[in-house]
Amino acid sequence: MRSELFREGLLEGKVAIVTGGGSGLGRAAALELARLGARVAICGRRREPLEETRSLAPDGAITVDVCDVREEQQVDAFVEQVLERHGRIDFLLNNAGGQYMVPAEDITPKGFRTVIRLNVEGTWLMTHAVATKWMIPSGEGGKICNVTLSPHHGLPGMAHSSAARAAVENLTRVLSIEWSRFNIRLTAIAAGHFETETLLTKYPEQVVRGVAKTVPLGRLGRPEEFAWLVAFLASPGGDYFSGAILTIDGARDNWFGPYPPPGLADESGKPPAEARRPRA
Numbered sequence: 001m002r003s004e005l006f007r008e009g010l011l012e013g014k015v016a017i018v019t020g021g022g023s024g025l026g027r028a029a030a031l032e033l034a035r036l037g038a039r040v041a042i043c044g045r046r047r048e049p050l051e052e053t054r055s056l057a058p059d060g061a062i063t064v065d066v067c068d069v070r071e072e073q074q075v076d077a078f079v080e081q082v083l084e085r086h087g088r089i090d091f092l093l094n095n096a097g098g099q100y101m102v103p104a105e106d107i108t109p110k111g112f113r114t115v116i117r118l119n120v121e122g123t124w125l126m127t128h129a130v131a132t133k134w135m136i137p138s139g140e141g142g143k144i145c146n147v148t149l150s151p152h153h154g155l156p157g158m159a160h161s162s163a164a165r166a167a168v169e170n171l172t173r174v175l176s177i178e179w180s181r182f183n184i185r186l187t188a189i190a191a192g193h194f195e196t197e198t199l200l201t202k203y204p205e206q207v208v209r210g211v212a213k214t215v216p217l218g219r220l221g222r223p224e225e226f227a228w229l230v231a232f233l234a235s236p237g238g239d240y241f242s243g244a245i246l247t248i249d250g251a252r253d254n255w256f257g258p259y260p261p262p263g264l265a266d267e268s269g270k271p272p273a274e275a276r277r278p279r280a
């Protein structure tokens, strides 16, 4: 299948890594990059979903490795394997991540550590390995894109993840300064609420039922909308983006729910407006 948006061969010759490429947003991104001609290496903890992603891509476009991004040795071995196979790495999407939903007072030390390790340490280990094994010593630089969360004021029920994603965004910004001398460009995609299988099945049903209504645009994001942004960043169109946090969330960062809020519109749906003062 061809890309619905970009020209064929746009990413010919490029090598990309997508962590968590076996499902949801990672799968959509890996498939779009592969459609555009990139060779894509995906990883995750379970082989089966990764193989399924591979089977959906053009022949030979996607390779699969089991790797837990929290484990330094596995990350090193994975990055070395990609380099052995493809000889270069142009683009890294740090998509593997997540959390569970629970009131902050019920987050145990182990639970907090688990979420920080996955989102912050996993992102850091992969970023550091790709930079030091290829992007810096090759003299070629490259692009690294991290996945974070919108809204940026934090998600109640996800205190650990809110903290973790803020850390990742700051890491993105500081590395975009430090590693500009190596031509490494870093961005973060702050994703709002996307209709992935995990989002629809993992969280409490009553929360899932109401989640689209929390978005001003009134709907969830579609995985392909995320994938198109990733492909754009990987393409020459993304060459001058660095240190930027790109929020893709149907305006969820700015407002909770529809506008005007229920009960505040007139019969035609128009928002309230104050009466002008009579002129003197």
Ligand SMILES: CCCCCCC/C=C/C(=O)SCCNC(=O)CCNC(=O)[C@H](O)C(C)(C)COP(=O)(O)OP(=O)(O)OC[C@H]1O[C@@H](n2cnc3c(N)ncnc32)[C@H](O)[C@@H]1OP(=O)(O)O
Pocket (backbone or CB within 6 Å): 097, 098, 099, 100, 101, 102, 108, 110, 111, 112, 114, 115, 118, 149, 155, 192, 193, 198, 199, 203, 207, 208, 211
């Ligand atoms: C309806 C939408 C609401 C708005 C949300 C929108 C924004 C975000 C959306 C998304 O990110 S959707 C995609 C989410 N995807 C994932 O989360 C996938 C990755 N997640 C995981 O693998 C797990 O959830 C994990 C817990 C982050 C890591 O799994 P791991 O297997 O490493 O850990 P566990 O052994 O299961 O647990 C370790 C530790 O963590 C605590 N814990 C885990 N789950 C819970 C829970 N449900 N409730 C309370 N505590 C939990 C706990 O301390 C565990 O230790 P033990 O108690 O088992 O010893």
Ligand SMILES: NC(=O)C1=CN([C@@H]2O[C@H](COP(=O)(O)OP(=O)(O)OC[C@H]3O[C@@H](n4cnc5c(N)ncnc54)[C@H](OP(=O)(O)O)[C@@H]3O)[C@@H](O)[C@H]2O)C=CC1
Pocket (backbone or CB within 6 Å): 019, 020, 021, 022, 023, 024, 025, 026, 043, 044, 045, 046, 047, 049, 067, 068, 069, 070, 095, 096, 097, 098, 099, 118, 122, 147, 148, 149, 150, 190, 191, 192, 193, 194, 195, 196, 197, 198, 199
């Ligand atoms: N869907 C949404 O609305 C939003 C999603 N996000 C973020 O976007 C990313 C993708 O989300 P989504 O596609 O919805 O969720 P998924 O749960 O489908 O994707 C997470 C992927 O990461 C992999 N993964 C998890 N832990 C590890 C690990 N330790 N090492 C390697 N891979 C791992 C999982 O595979 P496996 O279990 O086999 O390891 C899975 O393929 C996540 O970081 C998520 O938090 C952010 C905001 C909103």
